[in-house]
Amino acid sequence: MAMSTLLLLAVATAALYVLRRVFPPSRSYPRARGVSLPAFLEFDRDPHKFLSYAYQSLGPLFWLDLILIRPVFALSLDANNLFYTSAEKDLSFNQATIDVTQHILTREQVFAARLNHLLLPGISGKSRLVSYGPGMIDWTWDFAEQWANESLSDPDGGLDLFQCISQLVTSICLGCFVGDAFAREHGIEVAALLRSFEVDISRPVLRILPSWFPHPLFRRIAATRARWNALIKSEIDARKADPEATRSRNDYLQYLVNEDKFQHEEEYAGIILGITFGALVNTTMTLSWALVHILKDSDLRKELLQEIDGSGLATSLEPHSTAEELAGGIAGIQRLPLLDSVLKEVMRYYSGLALVRYTMRPTMVDGHVIPKDTYVFVSPWLTNHSPALFDGPDTFRGDRFMGINYDRADTGKTASSKDGCKDGRLSDGFRPWGGGPHRCIGEKFALQALKTTLFLLLARYDPVAHGDARGVREAVPEWSKLVGTPECKGRVGWQLKRRSPS
Numbered sequence: 001m002a003m004s005t006l007l008l009l010a011v012a013t014a015a016l017y018v019l020r021r022v023f024p025p026s027r028s029y030p031r032a033r034g035v036s037l038p039a040f041l042e043f044d045r046d047p048h049k050f051l052s053y054a055y056q057s058l059g060p061l062f063w064l065d066l067i068l069i070r071p072v073f074a075l076s077l078d079a080n081n082l083f084y085t086s087a088e089k090d091l092s093f094n095q096a097t098i099d100v101t102q103h104i105l106t107r108e109q110v111f112a113a114r115l116n117h118l119l120l121p122g123i124s125g126k127s128r129l130v131s132y133g134p135g136m137i138d139w140t141w142d143f144a145e146q147w148a149n150e151s152l153s154d155p156d157g158g159l160d161l162f163q164c165i166s167q168l169v170t171s172i173c174l175g176c177f178v179g180d181a182f183a184r185e186h187g188i189e190v191a192a193l194l195r196s197f198e199v200d201i202s203r204p205v206l207r208i209l210p211s212w213f214p215h216p217l218f219r220r221i222a223a224t225r226a227r228w229n230a231l232i233k234s235e236i237d238a239r240k241a242d243p244e245a246t247r248s249r250n251d252y253l254q255y256l257v258n259e260d261k262f263q264h265e266e267e268y269a270g271i272i273l274g275i276t277f278g279a280l281v282n283t284t285m286t287l288s289w290a291l292v293h294i295l296k297d298s299d300l301r302k303e304l305l306q307e308i309d310g311s312g313l314a315t316s317l318e319p320h321s322t323a324e325e326l327a328g329g330i331a332g333i334q335r336l337p338l339l340d341s342v343l344k345e346v347m348r349y350y351s352g353l354a355l356v357r358y359t360m361r362p363t364m365v366d367g368h369v370i371p372k373d374t375y376v377f378v379s380p381w382l383t384n385h386s387p388a389l390f391d392g393p394d395t396f397r398g399d400r401f402m403g404i405n406y407d408r409a410d411t412g413k414t415a416s417s418k419d420g421c422k423d424g425r426l427s428d429g430f431r432p433w434g435g436g437p438h439r440c441i442g443e444k445f446a447l448q449a450l451k452t453t454l455f456l457l458l459a460r461y462d463p464v465a466h467g468d469a470r471g472v473r474e475a476v477p478e479w480s481k482l483v484g485t486p487e488c489k490g491r492v493g494w495q496l497k498r499r500s501p502s
């Protein structure tokens, strides 16, 4: 068949496909009014303004009329809670994940990655966390020393804070998930691969065109996926070729290989990709924003230093420390109250804008029946900035969570203080790790990595804003992505100096 005929066929089929998406079978949406496309554009520019405006003028439940799709926003506290506890057969996490990641993960890979009995113990089991600890410390020393040397040799040049932290967190995660050797050899390439995936899957054109359409984006995604699969396959092949030598390695891939539950390398590649995706953005951005506030607020930094120096834990984290000393030191760091509060406040203040589910059948949300096959969003960001739940919600206060047990819903305990929250309702709204069946499996891993790296960077180094500190003062969240902790608009320059021994 001639090339032009093939092209014509492809265009005609694509046009039909688009028409079907534009004119879907009629459905009944909630009675609340829809928000038009121009108003939605405001969402991108100023999400707080947009969501507050929509909330005030339309109520807590409204839908966006985006022609091709009609996502529903459910912004009440009740909807927020229902979201986490609802069953797959109503509001489906898996289906939403399959849709969002359809071009990089197959349906089977998404389900393989949902095998919680392999996820939770493999990532956040007690002994596994202990075994991940030394790697987290080593990577932090390596990068911190490199940054300190660069700051010394080029005192007028500033390092890019978000880029530095992204490299550190990528190395820590790859080291723990696939091994340090893999992280050293392929870290830079993998960071670029993941970034390329992330940018590509958020492109709207992916929602319109069928995946066989000859668009360069699909070719690029396929090439990136093939490269990722090849990297993981060669790692698995090497391990299977010499099982005795590799059986005792402590990374997550080896844990999966030892469990021997999967037949194909693609399944391992899918799981590791899902985990790495889940881990990287939120952890990188949480650590970076914490450092932005420490650079910006000298009082906060002084108080943190008092806590860190006063704890005496730094001596257990020296390069020559024994495994027991390291484990004891890391465990102690997890209990430092101000460090804990600062990270919670970062997760509140910079929480993701939206979480998404997909209705598998008509589902009642906030008194409205949402039709089948609809994306439903809640906004952790809006909940976390609600004056009904937090005093002065738009102010960052590092000590806001000192003494507060925000986990009441999960532990059954009550909040021990009302400082920074209202009427003991904090636990209902503040869920930095989600809740219910899809609660984050990386919580303990992330907290160990975040607290250990932050502790080390402050205990042994002095992070300072670069130049006139404009980058730090003007750092604001970039809301181009709906899901996940926001990135930073603009560059934040910083330097790391070694602290003189006290």
Ligand code: HEM
Pocket: 093, 114, 119, 123, 274, 275, 276, 278, 279, 280, 282, 283, 286, 347, 355, 356, 431, 432, 433, 434, 435, 437, 438, 439, 440, 441, 442, 443, 445, 446, 485
């Ligand atoms: C500061 C860091 C992190 C934050 C704030 C965070 C937050 C969250 C939230 C809110 C959810 C629930 C999503 C929903 O209900 O739609 C979630 C799920 C998830 N997170 Fe995290 N996360 C972080 C770090 C990590 C890390 C380090 C890993 C892996 C090691 C990870 C792996 C996952 C996975 C696999 C899920 C889905 C669980 C499931 O399928 O049931 N996360 N995370």
